[in-house]
Amino acid sequence: MTFGNGIRSSPSMTDRTPSPGAIYSTYSPPFCPNRDCSFHLGNSRQWHYVRDGFFTRPSDQRQFQRFLCRHCGRRFSTRTFSATYWLRRRNLLARVAQTLSNGAALRQAGRILEAPHSTIARHQARLGRHGLLFLAEAMETATIKEPVVVDGFETFEYSQYFPFHINLAAGQSSWFVYGYTDSPLRRKGRMTEKQKRERVRLERELGRPDPRAVETGMADLIGPVLDRSHGPLELHSDEHPAYPPAIRRAMANRPDRQIDHCCTPSVEARTHENPLFAVNLADMLIRHSHANHRRETIAFSKRRMGALDRLGIFVVWRNWIKRRREKKGTETAAMDCGLADRPLKWADVLKRRLFPNRVALPAPWPDYYRRRVLTPVLGEGQTEHQLKYAF
Numbered sequence: 001m002t003f004g005n006g007i008r009s010s011p012s013m014t015d016r017t018p019s020p021g022a023i024y025s026t027y028s029p030p031f032c033p034n035r036d037c038s039f040h041l042g043n044s045r046q047w048h049y050v051r052d053g054f055f056t057r058p059s060d061q062r063q064f065q066r067f068l069c070r071h072c073g074r075r076f077s078t079r080t081f082s083a084t085y086w087l088r089r090r091n092l093l094a095r096v097a098q099t100l101s102n103g104a105a106l107r108q109a110g111r112i113l114e115a116p117h118s119t120i121a122r123h124q125a126r127l128g129r130h131g132l133l134f135l136a137e138a139m140e141t142a143t144i145k146e147p148v149v150v151d152g153f154e155t156f157e158y159s160q161y162f163p164f165h166i167n168l169a170a171g172q173s174s175w176f177v178y179g180y181t182d183s184p185l186r187r188k189g190r191m192t193e194k195q196k197r198e199r200v201r202l203e204r205e206l207g208r209p210d211p212r213a214v215e216t217g218m219a220d221l222i223g224p225v226l227d228r229s230h231g232p233l234e235l236h237s238d239e240h241p242a243y244p245p246a247i248r249r250a251m252a253n254r255p256d257r258q259i260d261h262c263c264t265p266s267v268e269a270r271t272h273e274n275p276l277f278a279v280n281l282a283d284m285l286i287r288h289s290h291a292n293h294r295r296e297t298i299a300f301s302k303r304r305m306g307a308l309d310r311l312g313i314f315v316v317w318r319n320w321i322k323r324r325r326e327k328k329g330t331e332t333a334a335m336d337c338g339l340a341d342r343p344l345k346w347a348d349v350l351k352r353r354l355f356p357n358r359v360a361l362p363a364p365w366p367d368y369y370r371r372r373v374l375t376p377v378l379g380e381g382q383t384e385h386q387l388k389y390a391f
């Protein structure tokens with residue numbers, strides 16, 4: 001029997017006839033999903049695969065086309081290319097994304113969606129990874145034609161002894177969030193004598209955060225933005241002393257690029273006219289939309305990694321789903337900077353599974369994807385995302 005891709009299959013592969021409800025029988029997989037296969041990355045014209053019967057999903061007896069890669073011998077199905085691969089409750093993912101980006105904490109989302117909070121946490125991690133890849137994929141072809149604003153959003157993990165910055169880069173006129181990184185900080189500000197002693201004890205046990213973490217985080221943030229900018233980059237920030245050395249570090253590897261750095265004192269009124277408005281607005285939306293960053297909350301992040309997962313969800317919502325102005329028009333930030341032609345819904349964002357090896361991830365995003373950002377006080381046993389079969 002001959003298939004659409006011109007490969008003649010042996011009878012043993014086709015003798016399982018599909019039920020009338022079988023779907024995707026005309027679907028052609030775009031590449032081999034096995035990351036170790038030489039046909040995982042491009043060159044699909046020479047890729048040979050065969051249709052290999054059907055996979056019946058136990059929960060609803062629905063059938064999906066299976067395939068066999070002729071090169072690596074791996075079997076997979078149409079489900080392998082779905083963002084909901086391996087999920088039992090397939091309709092849950094988009095609803096978790098929507099619930100989390102509308103202010104619910106994990107347990108609240110669990111109660112709303114009638115799912116254990118551990119399921120919500122797993123979905124949050126998956127959505128965070130997907131959001132990260134979604135942004136990274138868009139950035140591969142983006143050209144930044146507007147001034148960019150950078151700033152550090154201060155929050156904490158585990159307890160107030162472990163503050164950290166989320167560094168954000170946003171388009172000054174589009175408000176599109178082009179990237180984010182994190183920088184662990186040392187607790188500063190007013191402390192009681194007891195709190196000072198506790199800080200000494202914790203630092204003796206766990207070590208001090210790198211004093212140049214803000215510089216590193218900001219350099220990692222600015223570098224990829226600079227790579228994508230059209231001509232000299234007009235970069236706006238406040239007067240944080242770590243930013244000029246961060247800019248020099250980002251420039252060091254890119255001698256042909258140029259940055260015009262403009263500083264605005266952070267005490268200036270945070271109005272619409274403030275040159276840093278785009279990033280101030282992103283800060284406000286993060287606090288408004290994500291329970292873990294509210295002030296005086298019990299929903300604070302227990303792990304920085306959890307906060308970064310949520311940030312992956314935030315950037316997709318902020319850039320592609322949320323309208324720029326609630327009362328006027330339907331334009332999103334992604335539409336304003338030419339990266340989309342219509343507003344997206346979560347179902348659109350999750351239509352297609354994204355594979356980490358097929359998307360360029362600048363540092364430190366591979367660590368975010370693999371969940372390698374550890375909270376020192378929690379010690380061993382923090383889960384890292386294992387790239388199981390093909391992922």
Ligand SMILES: [Zn+2]
Pocket residue numbers: 032033034037038039040069070071072073074
């Ligand atoms: Zn293969």
